[in-house]
Amino acid sequence: MRLTLPLIALAVAGCVPAEPVESTPPERGTGLTCxxxxxxxxxxxxxxxxxxxEMMKAAGAGALRWxxxxxMVxxxxRTDRLNVHLDEKNRITRLNCG
Structure with missing residues (x-):
């Protein structure tokens, strides 16, 4: 029983999805609005x-998050950030500001 909890925690940790990648640091105040x-x-x-x-320029964004x-995000x-949602083949499925 003592080993069960650590093994479950280890198994769950392996299922954590990849982190989103942001192209700029999370500072505020770029003066841009997406x-x-x-x-x-x-x-x-x-x-x-x-x-x-190219998408950042088209949107007037100061930050980009893949x-x-x-x-999980x-x-x-952020009024200056463009979020680009991807599928499992690295293709764009949705774009939104925020």
Whole structure:
């Protein structure tokens, strides 16, 4: 019985999803405001650093956060951040500011 709890904890720890990757530090005050309107053309495309920079420019964002499928993200709201949600094949499924 004493070994059961540590083994369960170890098994659960192996199931933790990947962390989202943010391209800028979580500082505030970039002075930019993200606008996700008109970004639907990026859905279905493969995520790359170059595409990320292009999407940030198109959205007027000061920060970019890649969100892999199944990843847990913080609920803090940033007016300058573009969130890019990805599927298991690293393709963009959704974009939103916040």
């Amino acid at each position: 606008n996700d309107e008109g970004l639907s053309a990026y859905i279905g495309r493969e995520a790359t650093a170059e595409l990320g920079a 969100v892999p499928k199944g990843a 913080t609920m803090d709201y």
